[in-house]
Amino acid sequence: MARFIPTFRPFCLIFMLMLGAIAGPVTGEILTIDEDFSSTSNRDHLMTTADWDTLSLNVHLHSQILFSRGELNTTSAYMSVLGPTHLFLADGTAGLRSIDLSNPDNPISTDVIACASTAKGVALSGDHVFVAVGGAGMQVIDVSNPADLLDRGSFDNDNDLAFINAVAVYEPAVYLAESNAGVAVFNINDPTQPVFVSHVNSGTWARDVHVSGNHLYVADEGLKIFDLSNPLNPTLVSETPVTGTALRITVSGGRAFVSCGASGLFIFDINDPANPIEIGAIDEWDSCQHASATASGDTVFVAAGDEGLYVLDATDPASIDILDSRDTVQMALHVLHHNNLIHLANLSAGLKIYEINSGGFDPLNNRAQSKNLNDTDDPVSRVSLTAAFTDSMSFEVTVDGGDTWHSVDPEGDWFEFPDAGTDVRWRALLVETESSPVVGPACYHLSLSMERLASFGTITSVSDIPNDSGLQVRLSWQASRHDIQGGEYQITEYSIYRRYDGTAQNINKANQPSAPYPPGQWDFVTTIPADMENHYAAVVPTLADSNSTGINWTAFFVRTRTSVQGEFFDSPPDSGYSVNNLQPAPPTGWVVDYSPPEGTQLSWDPAANPQFAHFRIYRSAQPDTPIQPGTLFAVTTETSYFDETSTYWYYQLTLVTLDGNESLPASAHLSDVGNSPTVFQMLPNAPNPFNPATILNFVTGPENGPVHLDIFDARGRKIRSFLGISLAAGQHQVRWDGRDNAGRNCASGVYHARLRQGHHSQVMKMTLVR
Numbered sequence: 216m217a218r219f220i221p222t223f224r225p226f227c228l229i230f231m232l233m234l235g236a237i238a239g240p241v242t243g244e245i246l247t248i249d250e251d252f253s254s255t256s257n258r259d260h261l262m263t264t265a266d267w268d269t270l271s272l273n274v275h276l277h278s279q280i281l282f283s284r285g286e287l288n289t290t291s292a293y294m295s296v297l298g299p300t301h302l303f304l305a306d307g308t309a310g311l312r313s314i315d316l317s318n319p320d321n322p323i324s325t326d327v328i329a330c331a332s333t334a335k336g337v338a339l340s341g342d343h344v345f346v347a348v349g350g351a352g353m354q355v356i357d358v359s360n361p362a363d364l365l366d367r368g369s370f371d372n373d374n375d376l377a378f379i380n381a382v383a384v385y386e387p388a389v390y391l392a393e394s395n396a397g398v399a400v401f402n403i404n405d406p407t408q409p410v411f412v413s414h415v416n417s418g419t420w421a422r423d424v425h426v427s428g429n430h431l432y433v434a435d436e437g438l439k440i441f442d443l444s445n446p447l448n449p450t451l452v453s454e455t456p457v458t459g460t461a462l463r464i465t466v467s468g469g470r471a472f473v474s475c476g477a478s479g480l481f482i483f484d485i486n487d488p489a490n491p492i493e494i495g496a497i498d499e500w501d502s503c504q505h506a507s508a509t510a511s512g513d514t515v516f517v518a519a520g521d522e523g524l525y526v527l528d529a530t531d532p533a534s535i536d537i538l539d540s541r542d543t544v545q546m547a548l549h550v551l552h553h554n555n556l557i558h559l560a561n562l563s564a565g566l567k568i569y570e571i572n573s574g575g576f577d578p579l580n581n582r583a584q585s586k587n588l589n590d591t592d593d594p595v596s597r598v599s600l601t602a603a604f605t606d607s608m609s610f611e612v613t614v615d616g617g618d619t620w621h622s623v624d625p626e627g628d629w630f631e632f633p634d635a636g637t638d639v640r641w642r643a644l645l646v647e648t649e650s651s652p653v654v655g656p657a658c659y660h661l662s663l664s665m666e667r668l669a670s671f672g673t674i675t676s677v678s679d680i681p682n683d684s685g686l687q688v689r690l691s692w693q694a695s696r697h698d699i700q701g702g703e704y705q706i707t708e709y710s711i712y713r714r715y716d717g718t719a720q721n722i723n724k725a726n727q728p729s730a731p732y733p734p735g736q737w738d739f740v741t742t743i744p745a746d747m748e749n750h751y752a753a754v755v756p757t758l759a760d761s762n763s764t765g766i767n768w769t770a771f772f773v774r775t776r777t778s779v780q781g782e783f784f785d786s787p788p789d790s791g792y793s794v795n796n797l798q799p800a801p802p803t804g805w806v807v808d809y810s811p812p813e814g815t816q817l818s819w820d821p822a823a824n825p826q827f828a829h830f831r832i833y834r835s836a837q838p839d840t841p842i843q844p845g846t847l848f849a850v851t852t853e854t855s856y857f858d859e860t861s862t863y864w865y866y867q868l869t870l871v872t873l874d875g876n877e878s879l880p881a882s883a884h885l886s887d888v889g890n891s892p893t894v895f896q897m898l899p900n901a902p903n904p905f906n907p908a909t910i911l912n913f914v915t916g917p918e919n920g921p922v923h924l925d926i927f928d929a930r931g932r933k934i935r936s937f938l939g940i941s942l943a944a945g946q947h948q949v950r951w952d953g954r955d956n957a958g959r960n961c962a963s964g965v966y967h968a969r970l971r972q973g974h975h976s977q978v979m980k981m982t983l984v985r
Contacts, residue, residue, distance in 0.1 A: 244673035244693065247664040248588050262584040262617075265645055274583040275657035276645040280526045280539035281557065281569040284319040289565035294381075294549040295558055296337045296344065301325065301361040302551075302558060303344050304566060305334040311346050311354075313361040319556055319568050328364040330354045336381040338389065343367070343406040345389050347379040353391055355406060367407040381463075383424040383431065388412070388446040390431060392421040398433055400447060412447050418454075427466035430488050434461035438473050438481075440488045455491045457481050463505040463549075468512025470494070470532075474503045480517060482532045495532025499525070507552040514538075514571075516557055518547035524559055524569070543567060584642035587616065588663060593696065594635035595665045601627040602643070604658040609644045612663070616640065629666075639665055668696035671784035672709050672751065672773040677791025685760040685795030685874070688769070691752040695775045695784060698745050705778040706745040711755055712737040714770040714788070733772045733788050740771075761792040762873040763828060768792050795874040799824050802870050805881040809863060818855040819868055819881070826872035832856060833867040833880065836899045836912060842867055842880050863898055863914060863946075897970045897977040898946070904982035907960075911949045911979075913970050915942050923971040924949055929964055953983055960985075 250257055252274055258267050267274045291307025302322075306312040310330040315323040331354055336347030342359035352371025356364050371377075377399075381392040389409060391399040397417040401409040418435035425432040431449050433439040437456040441449035459478025464471060471483040471491065479498030483491040502520030508529070509515075515527040515535075523543040528536040545564035550557060557569040589595055595614050602610060602625040611620040614636030623630045641663055645656045672692040680687050690711060697704040716736040740755050757769040770790040776783045804820030817832065833840075834848035848866075849856055858864070867880035898912035915922055922942045926935040934955040951968075953961050963985040969978045 244593075244667045244669040244671075245664060246667055247662055250585070250661045250663070252659070257585050257588065259584040259586050259640070262642070263582060264580045265583045265643075266580075267583060271657075273657045273659045274643065276581055280572060281524065281541050282572060283541075284556070284568040284570050285322045286564075286568065287314060287322045287324060287566045289324070291333075291563055292548070292560035292565050293333075293335045293562070294337055294560050295551050295566070296339045297551060297553050297558070298339055298358065298361070301358070302566070303337055303339065303356075303358060303361075304560065305337045305346060307333050307335070307562075310334050311337065311344060311356050311364060313358060313364055314566065315361070316558075316568075319570070322566060322568060325362045326364045328356060328366055331369040336379070336392075338382045338384045340384040340386060340389070340403065340406065343403075345382045345384060345403075345409075347382040347391060349380075350378050352377075352379055353382060353389070353401070353409065355409065357407075370401065370409045370411070381423045381425075383426045385426045385429075385431065385443050385446050388443075390424045390426070390449075392424045392433070392435075394420050394422070397421050397435070398424060398431070398441075398449070400449065402447060415441065415449050415451075422461065423463045425464045425466060430485075432464045432466060432471060434464045434473065437461055438464065438471060438483060438491060440485070440491065442488070452489045453491055455483065455493070462503075465505070465507055467508035468510060470508070470512040470529075472506040472508060472515060474505050474517070476502050476504070479503050480506055480515070480527075482515075482529060482535075495529060495535055497527065497535045499537065502546075504547065505549045507550045507557075509552065516550045516552055518550040518559060520546045520548070523547050524550065524557070524567075526571075541569065581645040582642060583645070583658065584617075585640050585663075587638045587640055589637055589639040589665065589667065591667065591669075592637055593667045593669050594637050595632070595639050595667050596635040597629050597631045597666045598623070598639065599627050599629045599664045600625055600641060601662045602658055603660040604643075605656055607645075608656050608658060610641065611644065612639070612641050614639050617642075627664075635668060639663075669693075669784075669786075670695055670697060670704075670775070671786040672698075672775045674771070674773060674786055674789040675750075677769075677771060677789055679791070679793050679796070680754065682796060684797050685757075685793050687754055687756050688791045688793050689752055690755050690771055690773075690791075691750065692773050692786065694745075694747075694749055694751065697777070698747055698775075700747060704782070706775055707778050708745050708776050709743045709751060710774040710776060711740040711743070711753060712772050712774065713740050713755065713758075714738075715758070733785055735770065735788075737772070745775075757791075757793040760874065761794050762826075763875050764873065766792050795826065795872070796876055798876055799826070799870050799872050799878045801878045801881040802830060802868050803881070805868050807866050814857055814859040814861070815864065815866075816855070816857050817866060817868070821854050822870055824870065824872060826874060828871045828873045831869045831871060831877070833869070834858070834864045835867075836901050837865065837910075840865065840867075842869060863896055895970075895972060895975040895977070897968070897979045900968065900979065900981050904984045906953070906984050908950055908952045909981060911951060911968055912946065913949075913977075914946050915944055915972055916975065918973050918975075920973045922947075923969075925969050925971075926951060927967045927969065928961070929966070934961060934966075 252272050289306045290309035293305045295302050295304045302314045304312040310328050312327040313325045315325050330348045331351035332348040334346050338345045344356045344358050346354045348354050354369045355367040377393040377396040379391050383390045387404045389401045389403050393399045398415040400412040403409050417433045417439050421435040423434035429443045431441040440453045442452050459475035461473050463474040469486045471485045473481045480503050482495040484494045485491050500519040500522045504520050505518040507516045513530045515529050517525040524541045524547050526539040528538050543561050546562040549560035555571050559567040561567050598612050600623050610625050613620050614632050616638035672695050674692045676691045678689050698706040714735040715738050759767040761767045768790045770788045772788040773786040774783050802819045806818050808816040829852050832849040833842045833846045835846045869880050870878040895916040896914040900909045900911050922938050924937040937949050
């Protein structure tokens with residue numbers, strides 16, 4: 216019993232033999248492995264940190280927009296405002312705190328100053344911070360030296376029932392959200408001595424004030440907008456209700472963001488302050504406290520109370536997406552966005568600082584990696600990789616299990632390894648992207664082709680022999696990797712086998728069963744000596760030809776024989792088909808008999824070709840027009856055809872065999888036909904419609920006399936004349952270039968050509984299209 220050395224092992228990857236699709240010389244078996252991420256069977260579970268998502272059918276980066284930088288424990292952080300070098304924090308009962316942010320990873324408290332009551336809101340103007348201190352009104356702090364804060368006094372309007380939550384500045388005015396008293400306006404021409412000016416009625420309970428441009432935005436029974444053309448006398452321009460209680464307002468990118476506690480966040484288009492339009496809303500939290508946004512207004516940061524900090528994509532406000540979130544332990548009350556950093560006032564947890572990475576790049580979870588994709592001990596010398604992915608990715612390959620990685624272009628170019636190896640893997644590194652916002656890069660499909668130096672002779676093609684009578688193909692294969700001087704095995708010859716069990720199908724490795732191998736019943740065909748060549752080919756017989764009735768596949772495999780008796784390597788089977796592609800002879804006995812006005816009779820001899828399928832008749836207005844689909848007129852198996860037409864046409868006849876081969880045409884010219892069309896006749900012009908010129912075809916009879924050809928426009932005016940001379944009987948042509956007798960271009964429209972000779976006259980219509 217011969218000992219067969221197996222070189223094929225079943226596995227679950229989708230793979231196929233690549234034929235004729237590679238660049239450069241091939242020295243081994245080409246396998247392509249497709250990964251669509253529908254299964255984790257190819258995933259390296261230990262080395263893959265990105266999401267290998269079998270539901271979404273992709274591998275993608277863990278979404279991460281926020282990165283923790285630094286934090287500072289304070290008494291009770293309510294709200295902050297940013298100065299040139301320091302952040303000033305309304306720190307509840309502790310008062311106003313100045314914080315050095317030169318190192319965001321290590322914020323340092325440089326000073327804190329007590330206030331008359333709980334510090335809840337802050338606004339900065341020059342060297343002064345105005346602090347909303349609840350029932351005590353407003354306190355002014357000199358921050359010219361952040362390390363030495365100075366109290367410049369407290370001020371209120373003697374309204375004992377009012378409670379101040381927020382403050383905003385639009386010089387020379389400062390505005391206080393004074394609860395049931397509306398908005399209090401102070402003149403701060405001297406910041407150390409604010410002067411009360413008036414109360415502005417904003418509704419029932421003013422909770423927040425915000426200045427953007429020359430408008431004041433007030434959270435009171437919804438969104439109230441005031442014109443600040445006179446800063447000391449705000450004028451109401453619009454009021455828009457919201458669902459729930461409006462707590463805080465911020466403005467960015469032509470949008471107002473109104474935080475409404477349990478009712479969520481509402482977004483308004485305020486490009487026309489007199490007519491705010493609600494364009495989006497999101498209700499995901501029990502307590503939406505405050506929101507801030509990027510300059511475009513597309514990315515929004517939400518302080519969501521006990522539920523922490525959220526990042527939203529509001530590019531389409533009608534469909535807001537949550538990009539990222541952080542649990543902040545304590546209540547997230549106020550969020551300040553500046554220079555890619557988020558400063559979060561986190562009540563008793565103090566100040567938290569986050570860095571914004573709009574691309575969602577998470578360096579700890581950015582790798583997808585495959586297992587070894589080579590299922591044999593045969594080494595791989597080169598690979599090519601293609602991938603369908605979004606945003607930024609880089610791809611690497613290895614043949615040594617990951618000891619050495621090589622970067623490859625995911626466009627399918629071949630990469631040659633310095634040394635062949637057997638442990639073939641790919642990995643995708645999901646790198647930072649510049650787009651914003653995004654939920655991480657994703658790869659949807661990856662295809663890796665590897666050239667495996669196979670022990671067996673790898674069949675590369677089974678192709679038909681051109682211009683033959685069929686029943687043979689050319690079988691080509693790459694040499695075994697041992698077919699070299701001093702190889703592990705001495706290869707002596709290659710034997711070709713053909714399957715004879717009658718199974719008619721296309722054979723390739725994608726549809727091979729795992730056992731027995733090779734499947735089927737086989738005949739020995741021939742043997743080719745091994746001469747240490749890179750490539751071999753042999754012309755071998757098939758069992759039947761393919762034709763128009765169907766494809767007749769013939770399967771082959773190549774056995775690589777060694778000098779050791781009984782040791783050999785069998786290739787995977789492959790298949791091809793042969794055809795009889797000799798062009799048949801044209802039909803004979805071809806006669807065209809014009810019999811106007813009844814029609815034209817066509818006739819010819821019966822086919823003598825045993826592979827005859829049918830005749831094709833082509834018809835055209837011009838002699839010797841090449842046969843083409845557009846002139847195919849009829850298909851028949853008969854030996855005659857009658858064309859019921861009064862027009863003189865040119866006809867051609869071909870013969871088609873069962874193999875689909877078509878003969879050259881047997882053509883009939885007017886001078887060759889039995890009854891030449893010498894009767895006076897106007898033939899179709901071509902082309903029609905035309906631009907800029909057309910050919911006018913006509914036939915003249917035997918009578919003498921000049922022939923006149925005139926062109927008339929749609930109103931019957933003669934615009935061009937030809938001929939006026941005698942012509943011999945037969946067919947003639949005249950070219951009209953679309954111009955009149957004066958050489959001017961004629962306009963688009965319908966024209967008539969009139970042919971006259973003696974008492975004969977005919978008219979034909981044509982169309983000029985400019």
